[in-house]
Amino acid sequence: MALIRSVFQDELDGVSQSLVDLSNMVSESIKKATHALLESDLKGAEEVITSDEKIDANQHELDSRIIDIIARQQPVASDLRALVTALRMSADLERMGDLSHHIAKVARLRHPANAIPAELRDLVNHMGTVAENISRKIAVVIETRDTAMALQVEKDDDEMDKLHRQLIGSLTDATWTHGVESAIDITLLGRYYERFADHAVSVSRRVYFLVTGTFAS
């Protein structure tokens, strides 16, 4: 009977909920990291660095749980595929947490100075907002399996790529006066935000594929 839910179904829902929770932790983390970077906020940077341990620990716990479910339930091919996909998504989310952590470390390294020159504040803030939004969206995509939103994630990533090109463009501009050390910081920060969005796309595509059996284009 449809009303009787199996233990296995509850376990699958638990995995999905843990992925949603991880996505939300990662969203908080990138939001705080961007704030720490723009405001040269040492305390905020330290919080991001500490919270990354919690993200890693949660990912570890989730992965063990998934393997345990596979071992006990011996799922059929489609459920097995969903569980293996969950392992891959948790790896993407853990990596997104690492990237927030890297951003916070640049903020901490340059404190009390600010790693971001005044004329790039708006651009970096924009990249931070896109990153936060994209990770909020993947929480929804995981929870609701909404393929329309999965496609929006692709658009957000296009937006991130555009901002990233603009950022690198500003460094090679003749008006750049902040020297090579600052250019190195900005190059790496740009890469961290860009990779953050790439991993979000990866999560979203995995959900899309699970739901539709085809690749998002």
Added chain:
Amino acid sequence: MALIRSVFQDELDGVSQSLVDLSNMVSESIKKATHALLESDLKGAEEVITSDEKIDANQHELDSRIIDIIARQQPVASDLRALVTALRMSADLERMGDLSHHIAKVARLRHPANAIPAELRDLVNHMGTVAENISRKIAVVIETRDTAMALQVEKDDDEMDKLHRQLIGSLTDATWTHGVESAIDITLLGRYYERFADHAVSVSRRVYFLVTGTFAS
């Protein structure tokens, strides 16, 4: 009887062999990418970029095979753990291929100019050699489960980190005369080599953990 090997054991060996093959492809790829970068070799760069598709395809095939083995054989916990670990190793190796591909793309972008200033040639060549060696070693670690060699991989990664710091140091040195665009290239290239070695360490630690049940320190 020990002499009678099961189909399942053959399948596990096949997975291990495919991981070894992937490691060797990745070693070739980073070797060629470094050569293309240092010699501004367009043809070599194109070959690396094309061969990355082959690495991706092989990884896909391997992952499908692993999931199929899990579905059919319903392995006990320790074998299941080995198979899940194989999935993670294949993801690391695929990413190492991507990083070679990124390096080759810098070579192609700057061709016919050379992305590497003369005074950094030796250093970048050294990073390329460490990267090639570390990926050759992980092939051996996967094949032989040699934990002593797994620990050597950690040392190689320390060496890579040292070279990477040296590279970044040379950019922020007062004698740097190659401008910001070149500094951006070098920053990204340094990051690609460093991440390449990080993924090798990740592969090696996974094998170490499978063999010993403890983490390499």
